[in-house]
Amino acid sequence: MSGEVKAEASEDKCSGKADVLTGQQCPMCHSKTLALTEAECDIPYFGRVYLFSMSCSSCNYHKSDVECVEEHAPSRYEINVSGEEDMKIRVVRSSQATVKIPRVVTIEPAIASNGYITNVEGIIERVKQQIGSSIEDEDDETKKKQARKLLKKINRAVWGQDELKIIIEDPSGNSSIVSEKAVMTKLKGSK
Numbered sequence: 001m002s003g004e005v006k007a008e009a010s011e012d013k014c015s016g017k018a019d020v021l022t023g024q025q026c027p028m029c030h031s032k033t034l035a036l037t038e039a040e041c042d043i044p045y046f047g048r049v050y051l052f053s054m055s056c057s058s059c060n061y062h063k064s065d066v067e068c069v070e071e072h073a074p075s076r077y078e079i080n081v082s083g084e085e086d087m088k089i090r091v092v093r094s095s096q097a098t099v100k101i102p103r104v105v106t107i108e109p110a111i112a113s114n115g116y117i118t119n120v121e122g123i124i125e126r127v128k129q130q131i132g133s134s135i136e137d138e139d140d141e142t143k144k145k146q147a148r149k150l151l152k153k154i155n156r157a158v159w160g161q162d163e164l165k166i167i168i169e170d171p172s173g174n175s176s177i178v179s180e181k182a183v184m185t186k187l188k189g190s191k
């Protein structure tokens with residue numbers, strides 16, 4: 001499974017310090033209804049992060065990304081999550097990051113990938129949407145059953161009855177899982 005699902009649910013907008021430029025030309029529909037937003041967010045225990053986004057009110061085109069103010073080394077974060085408290089753990093995911101939940105899903109970076117600041121719950125919501133839409137598109141009953149099983153496994157972790165491992169690998173170093181429970185290592189294959 002790959003691709004990107006749009007989920008705005010628990011996204012961090014860094015409200016207060018954002019610069020917004022409206023009336024810009026949209027690269028998709030060419031209407032002058034594009035809003036450019038640039039914000040600087042301070043992420044405790046990680047650093048300052050720029051959050052860029054483009055949104056068109058005519059065609060709903062949306063693109064966003066994050067970039068650290070100071071450069072970070074290519075990194076891999078791994079964490080086991082379970083229960084309500086873990087859902088609040090801050091996650092910075094750049095458009096270059098791969099998000100993996102072993103034996104459940106791998107979300108590879110794609111051209112249309114967005115970067116965003118969210119939390120574990122936001123990551124899980126995206127994964128659930130992706131699995132949910134794969135069930136709708138699937139005709140094979142066996143595969144549908146497997147996908148429903150994965151959703152159950154994820155929900156058990158959300159309710160604290162099971163653990164879920166989340167891995168984020170980012171060669172740009174612009175991603176992080178901000179928690180004492182997260183294990184950070186140098187990304188293999190990187191310089």
Ligand SMILES: [Zn+2]
Pocket residue numbers: 026027028029030031056057058059060061
């Ligand atoms: Zn547009």
